[in-house]
Amino acid sequence: xxxxxxxxSHVSVSEGTPVLLRCNYSSSxxxxxxxxxxxxxxxxQLLLKYTSAATLVKGINGFxxxxxxxxxxxxxxxxxxxxxxxxxxxxxxxxxxxxxxxGPGTRLSVLx
Amino acid sequence: xxxxxQTPSHQVTQMGQEVILRCVPISNHLYxxxxxxxxxxxxxxxxxxxxxxxxxxxxxxxxxFSVERPDGSxxxxxxxxxxxxxxxxxxxxxxxxxxxxxxxxxxxxLTVL
Numbered sequence: 001x002x003x004x005x006x007x008x009s010h011v012s013v014s015e016g017t018p019v020l021l022r023c024n025y026s027s028s029x030x031x032x033x034x035x036x037x038x039x040x041x042x043x044x045q046l047l048l049k050y051t052s053a054a055t056l057v058k059g060i061n062g063f064x065x066x067x068x069x070x071x072x073x074x075x076x077x078x079x080x081x082x083x084x085x086x087x088x089x090x091x092x093x094x095x096x097x098x099x100x101x102x103g104p105g106t107r108l109s110v111l112x
Numbered sequence: 113x114x115x116x117x118q119t120p121s122h123q124v125t126q127m128g129q130e131v132i133l134r135c136v137p138i139s140n141h142l143y144x145x146x147x148x149x150x151x152x153x154x155x156x157x158x159x160x161x162x163x164x165x166x167x168x169x170x171x172x173x174x175x176x177f178s179v180e181r182p183d184g185s186x187x188x189x190x191x192x193x194x195x196x197x198x199x200x201x202x203x204x205x206x207x208x209x210x211x212x213x214x215x216x217x218x219x220x221x222l223t224v225l
Binding site: 032034036042044045090094099100102103104105 | 153156160
């Protein structure tokens with residue numbers, strides 16, 4: 001079975017400081033991994049994806065994530081937070097390209 | 113950029129009523145999904161659909177739920193007799209052949225009174 005753990009339900013950072021949102025997964029297969037973002041009252045937007053190519057993946061809005069198989073992790077980072085980054089972030093695992101399992105989400109707050 | 117379109121954006125209904133949520137997936141996509149998100153909770157998989165049949169469904173997707181692709185463009189989720197606990201945001205998603213990225217719609221918020 002596959003599952004996703006997002007270790008922090010809420011992360012709060014100051015504008016201009018780094019962001020780290022943590023994700024660990026469990027999968028019986030070599031998975032594809034994704035980060036989606038949900039701004040308030042909006043739909044789900046793809047930030048970035050890992051699909052067995054480069055382990056460091058760059059996404060939109062300056063976000064990136066690194067796939068570490070030995071740690072079963074796919075943490076999301078950004079060097080400098082912007083106020084517009086405040087949103088809910090979901091780590092998603094797809095073990096064989098059919099089903100997509102969501103983590104519980106991490107709410108990112110950005111303080112001025 | 114192609115997008116997934118969902119209607120209605122918000123529907124309020126009485127308990128026991130039937131509801132149909134509509135989705136227009138991206139035109140050349142072949143795999144279709146419904147997810148739901150109860151307020152403040154995680155996004156949960158409901159059902160996936162391919163080649164005019166359900167390919168996978170979760171425990172949530174019981175006999176009260178059904179999906180249909182009535183024509184070449186729409187993909188619908190029907191809830192036969194709504195319950196209070198069906199109140200949620202329902203997301204439709206689609207993906208193309210050989211692709212492993214889901215494109216989501218903006219969601220349909222269902223409120224059951």
